Amino acid sequence: MSSANTNNTETTLVALLHGPDQPGLVAKTSGWIYENGGNILHADQHRDMQAEIFFQRIEWTATAGKGLSSDGTLFKRFAENLGMNVRVANAAHRTRVAIFVSKFDHCFHDLILRWKSGDYHCDIVAIVSNHRDLEAAAQNYELPFHHIPVTAETKPAAEAAQLALCEKLGVELVIMARYMQVLSADFLGKATFPVINIHHSFLPAFAGGKPYHQAHTRGVKLIGATAHYATPVLDDGPIIQQDVARVTHRHSVEDLIRKGRDLEKIVLAQAVRWHLDHRVLIYGNKTVVFD
Structure with missing residues (x-):
């Protein structure tokens, strides 16, 4: 197997994030994943109208070597910069x-x-x-x-x-x-x-x-x-x-x-x-x- 194939191993990541609501959050998170070579499998979100808090669960495949870390570190850093609390998990982990x-x-x-x-x-x-x-x-x-x-x-x-x-x-x-x-x-x-x-x-x-x-x-x-x-x-x-x-x-x-x-x-x-x-x-x- 070539090293190129080895580096393109797909990982499925799941992120749970929440924080103060602001315009464009769904577009920003999905756009970041797309721009970094990820493919979204499922996404869902909720807004607490009284507290004005945004909640999202987003699941995507990440391919090593295309800008996405297999442990979700880069996405977590991105989401935290948006003011979000975020937890990222590898779906394959038991x-x-x-x-x-x-x-x-x-x-x-x-x-x-x-x-x-x-x-x-x-x-x-x-x-x-x-x-x-x-x-x-x-x-x-x-x-x-x-x-x-x-x-x-x-x-x-x-x-x-x-x-x-x-x-x-x-x-x-x-x-x-x-x-x-x-x-x-x-x-x-x-x-x-x-x-x-x-x-x-x-x-x-x-x-x-x-x-x-x-x-x-x-x-x-x-x-x-x-x-x-x-x-x-x-x-x-x-x-x-x-x-x-x-x-x-x-x-x-x-x-x-x-x-x-x-x-x-x-x-x-x-x-x-x-x-x-x-x-x-x-x-x-x-x-x-x-x-």
């Missing part, structure tokens, strides 16, 4: 994921089966749990299982061990698949990766523990599930996806839990897919999701 679980297994199995079927462009590098209940299941999936017990007294040391493990494995995303522990502000402050949590209620309603019991006591006619990024404030992080199911006075707490588990699987699965596909843009305590 995100390294750790799944945190406790005893509930419905989201755990659903995520792994979707991954095994090719739905997720990632590598699951660790299953981390404060219990051993799912150890055999993880081994059956041929996934490394790490048991790190957590008590009130050992929580700081346990979280330090979790962070050390994630750093060692190069984890780039943690998924809390009904991990029944609250990650501390210290853990989240030191984490170099985002954390996606599934909460079994339609936030902001019924935050905290036993939300289905809370919902049943309140007599609501809808229950829900919420996937969000974890922050130091419990169940208050930027929301990625939500869904609901109707219930009536005839449904028991057990009925709500059963219905809710179906919602939890679907909502978490969608949120993880959007994150891995670089479709979620966080600003403030909100998200823009480019579907």
